[in-house]
Structure formats: structure tokens, C-alpha cells
Amino acid sequence: MSRWQYFLRRVLMSIPVVIFGTTITFALIRLGPLDPVSAILGTQYNPQAAEQIRTNLGLNQPLWSQYLDFMYRLFTFQLGQSWVIAPGTTAYELIEIYAPRTIWLGFWSVIIALFVGIPLGFYAGLNPNTPSDYAASFGGIVWRAMPNFWLAIMLVTALSQLGTWTNGLFTWQTWIVRTNVVTPPALGFFQSPVEQFLEDPGGWTESFVRATKQIAPAALVLGSASMGNEMRIGRTAVLETINSNYVETARAKGVSGRSLVWKHIFRNALIPLVPIITGEAFLLLGGSVFVETVFAINGLGWLFFNAAINGDLPLIGTLMFIFILILVGTNILQDFLYTIIDPRVGYDG
Amino acid sequence: MSTTTETEIPLRQRVAENPQPALIWAAIGAVLIGAELGAILQVVGAVAGVVVNLIPGDPGASAVQSLQAAFDAIPTLISRDVIPNQGYWNGTGYENTFLGLSPAVAWAIRVAVVYAYAFAVLAWAWNGYKRFRRHYRRVDWTPRDDVVNRFRGHSWGKFGLIIVITFVVMAVFAPTLGPTTMEQNILQPYDYEVSYWSEDTQSVETVLVGEANLGSGSQGAGDENVAPLTYDDFGRFHPFGTATNGKDLFTQVVFGARISLTIAVVAMGIAGLIGLALAMITAYYKGLADLATVLVSDSIQALPVIMVLILMLVIFQNTWVRELYDGAVLIILIFSIVYWPFIWRSIRGPALQVSEQDWIDAAKSFGQTPTQVMRKHMAPYVFSYMLIYASLSLGGIIISVAGLSYLGLGITAPTPEWGRLIANGQQYVASPSWHISLVPGLLITLVVTGLNAFGDGIRDAIDPQADTGDEAAATGGGA
Numbered sequence: 001m002s003r004w005q006y007f008l009r010r011v012l013m014s015i016p017v018v019i020f021g022t023t024i025t026f027a028l029i030r031l032g033p034l035d036p037v038s039a040i041l042g043t044q045y046n047p048q049a050a051e052q053i054r055t056n057l058g059l060n061q062p063l064w065s066q067y068l069d070f071m072y073r074l075f076t077f078q079l080g081q082s083w084v085i086a087p088g089t090t091a092y093e094l095i096e097i098y099a100p101r102t103i104w105l106g107f108w109s110v111i112i113a114l115f116v117g118i119p120l121g122f123y124a125g126l127n128p129n130t131p132s133d134y135a136a137s138f139g140g141i142v143w144r145a146m147p148n149f150w151l152a153i154m155l156v157t158a159l160s161q162l163g164t165w166t167n168g169l170f171t172w173q174t175w176i177v178r179t180n181v182v183t184p185p186a187l188g189f190f191q192s193p194v195e196q197f198l199e200d201p202g203g204w205t206e207s208f209v210r211a212t213k214q215i216a217p218a219a220l221v222l223g224s225a226s227m228g229n230e231m232r233i234g235r236t237a238v239l240e241t242i243n244s245n246y247v248e249t250a251r252a253k254g255v256s257g258r259s260l261v262w263k264h265i266f267r268n269a270l271i272p273l274v275p276i277i278t279g280e281a282f283l284l285l286g287g288s289v290f291v292e293t294v295f296a297i298n299g300l301g302w303l304f305f306n307a308a309i310n311g312d313l314p315l316i317g318t319l320m321f322i323f324i325l326i327l328v329g330t331n332i333l334q335d336f337l338y339t340i341i342d343p344r345v346g347y348d349g
Numbered sequence: 350m351s352t353t354t355e356t357e358i359p360l361r362q363r364v365a366e367n368p369q370p371a372l373i374w375a376a377i378g379a380v381l382i383g384a385e386l387g388a389i390l391q392v393v394g395a396v397a398g399v400v401v402n403l404i405p406g407d408p409g410a411s412a413v414q415s416l417q418a419a420f421d422a423i424p425t426l427i428s429r430d431v432i433p434n435q436g437y438w439n440g441t442g443y444e445n446t447f448l449g450l451s452p453a454v455a456w457a458i459r460v461a462v463v464y465a466y467a468f469a470v471l472a473w474a475w476n477g478y479k480r481f482r483r484h485y486r487r488v489d490w491t492p493r494d495d496v497v498n499r500f501r502g503h504s505w506g507k508f509g510l511i512i513v514i515t516f517v518v519m520a521v522f523a524p525t526l527g528p529t530t531m532e533q534n535i536l537q538p539y540d541y542e543v544s545y546w547s548e549d550t551q552s553v554e555t556v557l558v559g560e561a562n563l564g565s566g567s568q569g570a571g572d573e574n575v576a577p578l579t580y581d582d583f584g585r586f587h588p589f590g591t592a593t594n595g596k597d598l599f600t601q602v603v604f605g606a607r608i609s610l611t612i613a614v615v616a617m618g619i620a621g622l623i624g625l626a627l628a629m630i631t632a633y634y635k636g637l638a639d640l641a642t643v644l645v646s647d648s649i650q651a652l653p654v655i656m657v658l659i660l661m662l663v664i665f666q667n668t669w670v671r672e673l674y675d676g677a678v679l680i681i682l683i684f685s686i687v688y689w690p691f692i693w694r695s696i697r698g699p700a701l702q703v704s705e706q707d708w709i710d711a712a713k714s715f716g717q718t719p720t721q722v723m724r725k726h727m728a729p730y731v732f733s734y735m736l737i738y739a740s741l742s743l744g745g746i747i748i749s750v751a752g753l754s755y756l757g758l759g760i761t762a763p764t765p766e767w768g769r770l771i772a773n774g775q776q777y778v779a780s781p782s783w784h785i786s787l788v789p790g791l792l793i794t795l796v797v798t799g800l801n802a803f804g805d806g807i808r809d810a811i812d813p814q815a816d817t818g819d820e821a822a823a824t825g826g827g828a
Contacts, residue, residue, distance in 0.1 A: 013647070020648035028657075032664035145797035147748045149755050150771055150790035157778040286655030290752055304656055305756065308663045316660060323653045331651070 003339050010335045014328045019071070021328075025320040026070050029313045030063070039311025040083045053083070057314065074321045084312035085303075091318045094303060100187050102299030105222060105291070106284045108215050113223030113230060113280070118273065121234025125269070126261070128239055137235065144228025148287045152221045152294035156181055159217060177210045182296045185214040218295040222287045226280045233276050237269035244268075271341055278334035285323055363485045370480045374473070381470055387423030394420045427466055427525055432459040434528055437584050438546040439553050452586040453578070456528045463525055467518040499810040506806015512799025520607040527600035528586050534597050536763055538562055545584040556583060562595030569780035577784050590784040593773055601765035602789060608764055609796075612677055613746040616684035617739045623685065624692030625735055629723040631693075632700035646690030654687055658749065662758045675764040680753070684746055695738040696731050703730045733811045741804035744797035751793055767793055 029036065036057065037050050054060055058069055073080065079091035086094060117140075124136040159181045163171035172181060189196060189207040197204040241247060242265060250264050288301030300319070307315045364371045382389070394417035401413050424431070434455035436446030447455035482494070500506055524530060533541040538559035545561075547554045565581035567574045567590055575581045575591040577598075589598035631639040661683045665671050670679045703709070704727060712722045751768030753759035760766035767789040774785025 016644055017647045017651050020644060021651045024648060024652065025660075028660060028664060032661075033668045034664040034666070141801065142794060142798055145744065145801060146794045147751055147768075147790065147797075149752050149768075150786070150793065153771065153775055153778060153786060154790070161779050282653065285653045289655055289659065290755070293756065305659060308659050309758070311663070320652070320656065320660070323656060324651050327651050327653060 007335055007339045011332055014332055018324055018328050021324045022071060022074060022321055023067075025317055025324075026067055029317050030066060030070075034311065034313070036311075036313040039313055042084075042311065070317065074318070079318045079321075080314050082307070082312055082315045084310045085306050085315070091315060094315070095300070095322070098298060098300050098303045100190065101184055101297050102288055102292070102301060104185055104187060104211065105215050105218055105288065105297060105299060108212065108219035109221075109223035109226070109284060110277070110280055112216075112219050113227040114277065117223075117227035117230030118234050121231035122238050122266070122269065124231070125235040125238025125242070126265075128235075133235075136231065140228045140231035144225050144232075146224060148221055148224065149290040149294055151224060152218070152291050155217050155221055156294060175213075177206060177213060179210055179214050181217070182294075183214055184297045184299075185211040187211055215297070218291050218297060221295075222284060222291045223280075225283050225287070226276065229276050229279075230273060233272055234269065237272045238265060241265045241268045274337050274341065275334055278330050278337070281327055281330040285326065358487075360485060363487075367484055370484045374477050374480050377473055378477070381466075381473055384426035385466070387420060387425040388428070390420040390423060391417070427459070427463050427522070429459075429525060429530070432462065434459060434586065435543070437544040437553060440546060440551065444544075452528070452580070452584070453588075456586055456588065460526055463522045464515075464518060467514070467522070471514065496810045499813065500806055503806045503809055505802050506809065509799045509802025509804070509806055512795060513803050516606060516796050516799065517610065519603050520610040523603040523607045526603045527597065528588060529597050529600055531600065531604055533558055534562070534600055535765070538596075543583055543585065545582075561585070562591075564595065565591055566593050566595035567591045567774075567777065567782035567785060568593050569777050569782050574781045576781065577788070589788050590782070592770065592785055593777070593782070598770070598785065598788065601770060602767070602792065605765045605767045605770065605789070606792075606796075608674075608677055608760055608766060609747050609750060612681055612684070612750050613743045616681045616688065616746055617743055619681065619685035620688035620692055621735055621739050623689040624696065625728060625731065627689070627693050628696045628700040628731060629727055631697065632704040632727065633719055633723055635701075635704075642693065646693055649687065649690045650694070652687075655749065655752070657687060658683055658753060659756070659758060662753065675761045677760060677764070680750060680759060684749075688742065688746075691742070692735060692738055696734045699734045700727065700731045703727050737804065737808045737811055740807050741801065743804075744800040747800070748793065748797060751789075 037053050037059065038045055040053055041049060058066055061069070079095075081088060081090045082094060120136050120140065124133040127133050159172040163173070173179060186207065189204055189211065193204070247260065247264050250260055255264070285301070288299060289305050290301075291297070292299045292302040293305065304316065304319050304323075306312075307319065394413070397413050398417060401410050429435075432447045432455060434446055434452045436443045436452055436455070438444075443449050443451060446452055447458060450458070519526060527534075539557055541558045542555045543558055543561055544553050544555050546552075561581070561583040565575050565583060565585070567576075575587050575595075577590045578588060579590070580586050581591065581595075585597070587597050587599065589602060592598050592601065627642055631642050658680075662671075662676075662679070665679055670682070673679070709722060709726055712726050717725075750759055751766065751771070754766040754768030755772045757769075757772070759768060762769075770789040771786045774782065774787075777783065778786050
């Protein structure tokens with residue numbers, strides 16, 4: 001089987017996975033002990049309103065037709081609306097408001113984790129069993145073991161107190177641009193960025209820097225687990241490549257140190273890092289609930305959490321479907337990257 | 350190599366031929382267990398009580414109660430009664446504390462004795478294994494010896510093991526370790542009294558524990574704070590300080606350790622059983638069974654774990670399952686359902702490899718049933734891979750449970766939980782009452798680091814050529 005056929009098979013396999021995953025969500029929402037209607041009405045329960053909502057949501061229909069309807073709407077991207085936390089607002093509008101903050105957060109947490117974790121790991125791998133290797137490795141392990149929400153609380157406190165601790169020499173709030181420690185990022189500059197940049201380059205850059213600074217602590221926390229993973233895997237991968245025969249051959253041929261590291265070690269050591277990087281999607285989605293709660297960034301994780309505790313079951317179904325699409329899409333991306341980077345993958349299924 | 354005659358001697362006879370090492374070991378064991386016999390029997394009594402409670406009609410409840418009373422009367426070495434710390438200053442000296450020492454010292458001695466005892470028992474068990482290996486085992490060497498020896502040479506893994514043992518001892522001996530008890534300080538504070546030395550009246554007075562708690566909360570300002578390793582105004586010693594409501598933090602932390610450990614181990618155990626059973630079935634029958642399991646497990650893995658946990662906890666919030674053990678039972682069930690696909694995935698490859706071996710064909714042709722083949726000839730080879738994965742995943746579960754409790758969805762009051770303690774002290778982190786959030790968080794970090802180190806040790810011991818790609822998924826709690 002060629003590797004592209006293998007890739008195609010993986011893509012086809014993901015279709016039943018999406019269907020089945022959405023079915024599980026449907027089963028949880030409609031068959032679970034929590035009645036969607038009483039969850040929506042909460043304390044203001046009265047039979048008439050309940051009947052009204054029941055009809056609107058199609059809960060009077062037989063279960064199989066509810067199921068088909070649920071699936072049909074989601075797969076044709078009729079995502080419905082919110083019933084409790086923002087009654088009447090369509091899911092599209094909500095996602096348009098909340099998703100950019102989470103994407104911004106996710107983007108920076110991937111970037112920070114990549115640009116700190118991988119170089120540190122490679123550095124440790126190239127200098128194995130030295131004090132700096134031990135320091136980096138141990139630091140990575142402890143960093144990864146810290147619960148996100150706790151680390152977030154500690155970081156918020158530390159940043160707020162920096163001014164007091166350094167006697168006013170350095171305060172996070174006034175550093176470069178004025179921001180609060182706990183705040184949703186202002187992402188207004190993203191609407192038609194090119195025009196705004198041409199109009200007012202200085203102002204645009206400032207708002208870009210401000211939004212980045214606002215998200216940086218949260219991104220650092222959210223990326224902590226992946227950073228630790230990338231460091232460890234990077235270190236092991238470099239160690240394995242360094243001791244492999246072809247590196248030894250290249251060294252014997254007289255390949256220079258720099259070219260050896262970049263051309264022969266670096267590229268091959270990247271292969272085991274691919275699933276770690278794409279696997280970050282899982283960590284980011286889950287962790288976003290906690291990090292967004294502590295840093296008061298009202299993004300998708302925060303939206304999901306609030307929809308859940310307020311019993312907004314229709315909205316939860318929609319959000320869950322989108323999360324499943326994101327995760328399955330990331331898995332396909334991972335297979336795609338594998339197919340490109342490593343020709344050896346996939347021959348024996 | 351051993352000869353056939355040797356292998357046929359049963360263990361009992363081998364011991365009888367050379368009884369000295371076994372006798373010494375058994376004598377030490379009798380002393381160690383005898384010191385705590387009462388406690389062991391109390392646990393048996395408690396379990397019997399729970400079982401009786403579950404049976405409808407409560408048959409023999411009175412018998413169990415009298416049994417429990419009898420067990421409680423047996424003195425044990427490590428108990429609050431032998432080394433009491435809840436005494437008070439009467440103006441000239443301490444009363445009701447161990448040897449008249451200060452409550453802090455008496456408590457420290459009790460903790461030291463508990464840990465000394467626990468490590469003595471472990472050393473005794475390890476010594477028993479070595480004696481068996483040296484004097485009684487049929488063969489000089491087994492592959493398992495190599496695993497044990499590799500672990501003994503793995504200092505990172507041993508570091509993890511020590512932390513894990515410390516954590517487990519904390520969970521097991523929680524009632525003894527606390528400077529006060531769950532019942533007195535946390536569950537029924539208004540049913541108990543403490544005596545204390547009042548500076549104002551220069552005499553010993555008594556106060557309800559609940560009222561004393563109100564006067565010793567940690568809420569930031571210098572007056573309203575009981576820091577770690579200090580006494581409160583009522584002469585009570587707090588190793589980790591107090592929580593915002595004045596309840597002792599250390600007592601809550603040790604009982605929190607108990608629930609975290611229970612959830613992690615039981616959930617991983619159930620998920621492991623499901624994963625192992627499915628791995629056997631899919632590897633044995635292949636084909637459709639395998640495809641169906643791939644589909645189901647891929648679908649469950651495609652769901653974001655934390656979101657599913659939140660959703661399921663919300664959906665089941667008003668049901669009877671949620672009430673059991675303050676939510677722990679429900680959390681265990683959810684974690685088992687969510688985690689089995691990861692375990693099954695990690696052992697599917699090895700299970701398929703084993704099923705291709707010649708001895709499986711041989712076993713089949715000898716007429717062994719599929720269950721027998723799976724249990725006797727396949728499972729033992731896959732089990733070690735499952736152990737590796739499970740030990741690396743425990744930390745992730747502990748973090749997730751703490752995270753859910755932090756959000757207010759996990760373990761509910763009155764059972765203490767580390768994540769809820771962190772939430773409790775969140776707004777006081779920058780104040781003098783920083784200990785409420787900091788201590789549980791540091792403990793989680795330490796325990797998870799220890800579990801990961803222990804898992805690394807187990808992996809390197811069992812499978813020195815292990816593929817390193819698995820470990821990232823293993824710790825993915827995401828909280």
C-alpha cells in the first residue's frame with residue numbers, strides 16, 4: 001500500500017469516528033438523567049413554557065427521529081442556538097465572539113511551548129548527563145507535573161505582586177504597554193488587519209503587542225504540559241539519533257559539527273515530536289477550561305463550562321460536535337505530516 | 350539448572366528442610382503485625398459494617414457492631430491514644446499530651462513513628478522476598494529477577510517509589526496522622542470541646558471546636574491567620590496552618606490524599622480490566638471484533654476528556670450515584686469509561702503479537718477453551734505493558750480530579766479534596782494566608798512527579814527498549 005493510500009484510509013476511518021462520537025454526545029444529552037427542558041427553565045419551571053420549549057427542541061418526537069434530526073442538523077452545520085446563558089443567540093454568533101480568544105490563546109501556547117521546549121530538549125540531548133542536562137530535564141518534569149489551574153493561580157499572584165516585591169522597580173501591568181493581569185485579550189485589531197495596519201502602523205503594532213502580552217501568562221501555563229513533553233521527547237530523540245549508525249558514518253566522513261546537528265540529527269529527531277505537537281490539541285482544549293477560568297479569558301472553554309453548569313444542553317451538543325471536529329481534524333493533520341516527513345510510516349497498516 | 354526431583358518438592362517441604370530463615374522472618378513479621386493487630390481488625394470491622402449496610406434489611410448489624418467495639422478496644426502501637434497530641438497548657442505544663450511534651454512535638458513523634466513503622470513493614474516484606482529467593486526458590490534465576498534488578502539500579506525510579514510510598518502511607522494512616530480527627534474538626538465541630546489556656550483569665554477554659562474554628566480561620570490579615578507550624582489562639586497545633594474556615598489544613602490534606610489515591614487506583618484498575626479483557630478478545634478473534642473496538646475506542650478518544658467529564662458530572666448531578674462517597678464513585682465510573690480506550694490502544698500491539706505465537710496454536714490444538722488461552726497464555730505477556738501505561742497515567746487522573754473539584758464539580762464537601770482546598774485559598778495567595786492554596790498544589794506537583802518517576806522506573810525495568818512515544822499521552826490529564 002502506498003503511503004498516500006494509507007493516508008486516505010485514515011481519513012475515511014475518521015468519518016465513522018465523528019459520527020459515533022457525536023452519537024455518544026447525543027446519548028449523554030438526551031438519554032442522561034438530566035432533562036433538557038427543566039435544565040433550561042431551572043427555577044422558573046411552568047408546564048406551558050416547558051411544553052413550548054419541548055416543541056421547539058423537537059423533544060415530542062420519537063427518539064430515533066430526534067436522533068436523526070440532531071445528526072442531520074449538526075452535519076449540515078445548522079448549529080442551533082443557546083437557551084440559557086445567552087437565550088436566542090445563535091451558536092454561530094457565540095462562536096464568533098468566543099472562539100478568537102481561544103484560538104489566540106492556543107496559538108501562543110503552542111508557539112511558546114515549541115520555542116522553549118524543543119530547544120531545551122535538544123540542548124539537553126546534545127549535552128547528555130551534564131549538570132545543565134539534569135537541570136533542564138528535572139525542571140521539565142516538575143513543570144509538566146504542575147496542575148494547570150494551580151500554576152495559573154500562582155502566576156497571576158506573582159505577576160500582580162511583582163511591583164510590591166521589587167519595590168516598584170518592575171511591575172507587570174506597566175511593562176511595555178499597560179494591561180491588567182487578569183483580562184480577556186483585546187482582539188479588535190484582527191478585523192481587517194491589513195487596512196488598519198496601513199492606516200495606523202504604530203497603533204496596530206501596539207494593540208498587537210498588548211493582546212500578546214495579555215495572553216502570554218495564560219499561554220505559558222496552558223503550554224506547560226506540552227512544553228515538558230516536547231522537552232523530554234526531544235531529548236530522547238536527539239540521544240537516539242546521535243548514537244545511530246548513520247550519524248556515526250557522517251561523522252567519520254568528516255561532516256562538520258554544525259551540519260551534522262542540523263541536517264542529520266535535527267530533522268530525524270523531529271519525527272517523534274510530531275504526535276506530541278498535534279497531541280497538544282487535546283491538552284489545549286481541556287486545559288482551556290481551567291486556564292480561561294483563572295485568567296478570566298472568556299473563550300470557548302469558558303463558554304463550554306458555563307453552558308454545562310447552567311444546563312444549556314443544546315449549546316453543549318453543538319460545542320461538543322465542534323470539539324470533535326477539531327480533534328479529528330488534528331489527527332488527520334498528524335497523519336498528513338507523518339506521510340510527508342517520514343516515508344517509512346504506514347506500509348503495514 | 351534445576352533437576353526434575355528438585356522442582357517437585359513443594360514449598361512447604363522446602364521450608365521445613367531449612368526452617369531458620371523463614372522462622373526469623375515470620376517472628377519479625379509477628380512483632381510488626383502484632384503491634385498493629387487492633388488497627389487491622391478495625392479495618393476488617395469497618396469493611397464488614399459497610400457490607401452489612403449494603404445488604405437490605407441489615408442482617409447481623411448488632412453482631413457487627415459488638416465486633417467493632419471489641420476490635421476498637423484492642424490497643425495498637427500507632428494510635429492517637431498512645432501518642433496523644435491534643436492536650437492543653439495548664440499554666441505550668443502540658444496536660445493530656447504524650448509525656449507532657451508540647452502538642453507540636455507529640456504530633457511530630459507520632460508522624461515519625463507512623464512512617465518508621467510503614468517503612469519497617471516494607472523492609473520486612475522486601476526481606477521476605479530476598480529470603481525466598483535465596484533459600485527457597487526452585488530456580489536460581491527467573492526473568493523477573495532482571496526486572497527487579499533493573500529497577501534497583503534506577504535511582505530516578507526509586508526516588509519516585511519513595512514519594513509514592515510516602516503518599517500511600519499518608520492516605521492509609523490518614524486518621525492517625527492528622528493533629529485532630531475528621532469527626533471532631535471537620536464533620537461535627539459543634540459536638541466536641543477543647544480545653545485551652547486563656548491568657549485573659551489565666552486559667553484553663555473550654556470551648557466548642559466549632560467556635561474555636563471560627564476564631565482561628567486564615568483569611569489574609571495578620572490577625573486572621575494561622576500559618577503553618579504554629580498554634581492558634583486555642584492552643585491547637587496546625588502543621589499546615591488552617592483553612593479559611595479555621596479547620597485544620599493538614600487533616601484535610603491527608604484525607605484528600607486518601608480520596609485522590611482511591612479514585613486514581615480504582616479507576617485505573619477498572620479501566621485496565623476493561624482494556625485488558627478487550628485486548629484479549631480483539632487479539633484472539635481479530636476481524637470484526639477488532640474493527641468494532643477500534644471504532645468505539647477511536648470515537649471515545651476523539652472526545653475531549655475534560656469536557657466529557659464536566660458534561661457527565663453535570664448530567665448526573667442530581668442522581669443517587671452522585672451522592673455515593675461525595676461523588677467519588679461517579680468520578681471513578683466516568684474515568685474508567687473514558688480511559689479504557691487509551692489502555693486498550695497501548696496494549697493492542699503486544700496482544701496481537703502474542704496471539705501470533707506458536708504456543709497459542711499449540712494451546713488451541715490441545716483443546717483449551719478460548720478463555721483459558723486468553724487468561725493463561727496471552728494475558729501474562731501483555732500485563733506488564735498495561736502496568737507501564739497505568740502507572741504513567743495515575744498522575745493525570747489525580748490532576749484531573751483536583752481540577753474538577755477546583756471548578757466545583759468533583760468531590761463535594763464534606764470530604765476534603767486538594768483541588769477544593771486550592772479554590773478555597775485562591776483569593777488569599779498574595780496575603781499571609783498563602784499556605785491554603787500553595788501547600789495542596791505543591792503536594793500535587795510532588796505526588797505527580799513521584800508517580801511519573803515511578804512509572805519511568807517501571808517502564809525501564811520491564812521493557813528497557815520501550816518506545817518513548819507513549820509517555821506523552823500517558824500524562825495527558827489536561828487539567
